[in-house]
Amino acid sequence: MLFDKRPVLLTGFAACLLGLLTSCANSSTGEALERSFAADPKLRNNSTTLGGSSQGNSPSQTTAKLPEGFPSEIPLYPEATLENVEPLTVPNAQGEQTSWSSADPIDAIQSFYKREFESNNWQITSQPTDEAGGTFVARRNGLQVTVTIPSSAATNNSGETSSAREPSTSGTSNAVTEFEIQYIRNQGEAASEQSGQDSSQSEVPSYVPSRSAGEAQDFTDLDKAPKELRQYIEDLATLGVLTVDSSGSKTNAGASGTTFEPNKTITRREYARWLVAANNQIYANRPGQQIRSASETTQPAFRDVPRSDRDFQSIQALAEAGLIPSPLTGDATAVLFRPDAPLTRENLILWKVPLDTRQSLPSASVDAVKQTWGFQDAAKVEPKALRAVLADFQNGESANIRRMLGYTTLFQPKKPVTRAEAASVLWYFGSQGEGLSAKEAQQLKREDAQPSETPTPSPSSSDEQ
Structure with a gap:
């Protein structure tokens, strides 16, 4: 009767492999072997299977909506997408925390909120010290708004965040800036401030047009x-x-x-x-x-x-x-x-140009605007307005930008x-x-x-x- 050597060989091979792994457990060779047998992270993170859908992808299929009670006076960045809304439990107050994302860089978002708070009579109690991100805290009429924008150190090239609680930007070329807006409204304080405003405004006449539209106006200055x-x-x-x-x-x-x-x-x-x-x-x-x-x-x-x-x-x-x-x-x-x-200048052009051309705006790119207008800051123009800026150039000497600014290599779209x-x-x-x-x-x-x-x-x- 012949003896089957295959089980013996398999057992010997397994023993040798086990001994090799044990001896290399704390060495670089062992780590390399461990990585070679590890599951593909791309497959591990992708839970989509044939005939089914991934639960991990479900958030991208739904769009969050602002609640009905969200204060209209809070400035919202035009090129941001609302990602999530969570209520805040604050005694004797109303509050919510919203999460947003935008393809625009940190400094553009920060400049927007700085300008909006300063020009609309908000009391800024805290703000970033540079253009690398930070936190704004502003108050008006019993409403406190906190805008948290990530700092430039929030992510490194590998995409790792310095803090899990901080909003972050992606380390890829398609970077997305994430930020949060939190508000708390103190009902009692708001009522007190509003009553004070009402009494002061009662002495000042409300809006009355100086002339009706179509009637010639005489300005003295x-x-x-x-x-x-x-x-x-x-x-x-x-x-x-x-x-x-x-x-x-x-x-x-x-x-x-x-x-x-x-x-x-x-x-x-x-x-x-x-x-x-x-x-x-x-x-x-x-x-x-x-x-x-x-x-x-x-x-x-x-x-x-x-x-x-x-x-x-x-x-x-x-x-x-x-x-x-x-x-x-x-x-x-x-x-x-x-x-x-x-x-702003970009909205001025965005609203006006369609009434000049009376047709759809052309496709546009930052390079196209740079080559036509020669604007050094073309990348700062929001994508919607970029199309109007390019279409305005095609109007030659009748272009709105030429009539308003003359010759310039800076458009300053947010000005x-x-x-x-x-x-x-x-x-x-x-x-x-x-x-x-x-x-x-x-x-x-x-x-x-x-x-x-x-x-x-x-x-x-x-x-x-």
Whole structure:
């Protein structure tokens, strides 16, 4: 009977292998062998199987939504996506913590919140000391907001975070900046501050337009405007486009004029009002080019612009025409308009150019804008506005940016716009030589106002006899 040697050989091989692993347990050779037998981390982290779906991928398939009670006065970064919302349990207060992500760099997000808090009367109690990220703590009307932006040291090249509790950025080329916004509203303090505001505001008249749209305006301080932009303001004022708030500008005693304050930063609500008025006055004889006012009964597009808002019709009209980002255009993050926030240069162009071209904006890239405009800071322009900036270049000498800034190699997209600069942009509507200026609209208006001369009939031959 032959003896089968295979079991003996297998047993001997296993014993040798066990001895080798034991002897190399604490050596580099042993670690290499251990890694060679370890499971592929890509396969281990991917739980998707044939015929089923991965539970780990489910968060990317759902979009978080801001709760109904989220304060509208909290500034939201336009290019951020809401990832998560968690309620905070705070005695005698209301609060929530929201998590956000954006493809924009840390310094862009930090600059946005610094500008928003400073320009909207927030009391900043803490802020980052440099541009590498940090934490903002701001208070207003009993509302405390904490914005935590990651520091540059939060991630290294391997993608490891310095703290699991800190928001972080990805170490890959497709880096995503994650940050958190936490708010706490003290109900008692808010009521006290609000009552104090109400008593002080009762002495100041609420918004009253100095002139109605279409009625010529007489501004007494246009000598303070840059001389290159002065004529644009005068032409638009003649059309009655530049309605200003009586509560926000000074009326000259003993005179019929009002100050325009040309170097004052224009708000988003003012620009929306002027944009609709300028377009409709310049195209007064072309109903098909006009922006139709929104109905007073329509559902508001923005949570912070109710039907009772003084500029609801203008802002809502722009939203319904698809000229500004809103939930109506499919932008789920644009739930707030922030009407009293400063208007930035990139939004000025983003809202205006579609009314020049009257067609879809072209695709654009940072390199394309650099090659055409030569802007050194083209990478700082948000992707939506980048398309409008490129389309504006195609308008040649009639480009809005040229009319507003002249020659420049810096666009400074986040810089607030002055009233004079906004007027220069609104002076002309059209593209590639086909359009109308405010001066031309004045001439057409005068021609329409003049009564046509009725020819005197010549006497007939029978009358002469």
